[in-house]
Amino acid sequence: MHELSLARSILEVARRYRPPGARVRAVHLQAGPLQAIDAQAMQWAWQAVCEAQDPEDSGWAESRLQIEWLPWPLHCRDCDQRWTSSQLEDRCRCGSTRVAPAGGDALQVMSLDVDLQVTVHSPVEDFA
Numbered sequence: 001m002h003e004l005s006l007a008r009s010i011l012e013v014a015r016r017y018r019p020p021g022a023r024v025r026a027v028h029l030q031a032g033p034l035q036a037i038d039a040q041a042m043q044w045a046w047q048a049v050c051e052a053q054d055p056e057d058s059g060w061a062e063s064r065l066q067i068e069w070l071p072w073p074l075h076c077r078d079c080d081q082r083w084t085s086s087q088l089e090d091r092c093r094c095g096s097t098r099v100a101p102a103g104g105d106a107l108q109v110m111s112l113d114v115d116l117q118v119t120v121h122s123p124v125e126d127f128a
């Protein structure tokens with residue numbers, strides 16, 4: 001199942017951008033249609049990967065994946081027009097059906113929603 005290895009890669013990227021000590025609420029992703037990601041399998045994989053993290057590193061336990069599904073970037077071989085469509089089987093405005101995908105394999109971590117919690121181990125002086 002390729003969702004599991006994707007989830008590991010996404011976590012590696014997200015980890016680099018997480019502020020130290022922050023709890024991650026959501027990881028926002030953009031995914032192109034060529035990635036052929038199964039939405040349900042992806043959520044399951046994300047949960048599995050997060051639960052497998054070191055319990056000391058609890059910042060991922062409540063995180064969710066928010067996936068923005070990108071449309072197909074299409075290209076007309078007859079008139080060179082480019083556009084995006086939710087479906088691969090699309091017809092060009094010129095009437096041509098000689099339409100091919102031009103990419104669509106993007107997979108990017110766009111942003112993280114985090115709760116910052118700063119751990120302080122410091123006695124408070126009694127000023128009374």
Ligand SMILES: [Zn+2]
Binds near residue numbers: 095
């Ligand atoms: Zn065309």
